[in-house]
Amino acid sequence: MWFYNTGKTFLERLQHGEDLYLSIKNTFTHSGIKMGVFMAIGAVKHATIAFYDQKERIYKNHFIDEPAEILSCVGNVSEVEGEVSIHAHITLGLRDGTAKGGHLIEGTTLFACELFGIELEGEQLKRIYDDITGLKLWGF
Ligand code: ZN
Numbered sequence: 101m102w103f104y105n106t107g108k109t110f111l112e113r114l115q116h117g118e119d120l121y122l123s124i125k126n127t128f129t130h131s132g133i134k135m136g137v138f139m140a141i142g143a144v145k146h147a148t149i150a151f152y153d154q155k156e157r158i159y160k161n162h163f164i165d166e167p168a169e170i171l172s173c174v175g176n177v178s179e180v181e182g183e184v185s186i187h188a189h190i191t192l193g194l195r196d197g198t199a200k201g202g203h204l205i206e207g208t209t210l211f212a213c214e215l216f217g218i219e220l221e222g223e224q225l226k227r228i229y230d231d232i233t234g235l236k237l238w239g240f
Pocket of ligand 1 (some may be wrong): 187203
């Protein structure tokens, strides 16, 4: 377990037409925040989400080609090979009231979005490759 202090907290209105994943990443990068947590709500025009296949050890992408509500998007910010890395999951509400979800990756176009972020202060958390899962997990 790692303990951190909280630094700045912020709210940001992400812009219509932007890519959700990149917009979150840019918001943290431009604020100089390399470690933190966030949540977001809003709506998208269409989305790309991914499911990690544990046997094949690859992400399988799903394209959702319709407007949807961002019921919940939560994630964290750490570092991979010196770069800010966003790890986020998203749940989307569709017109018929059903929900779909997965990893947030590039390819989700915003209709509107409100982001709440919290900076974490302390030793920089990094992601390193984990042999057991095939994922880049927290470590130092
Ligand atoms: Zn994940």
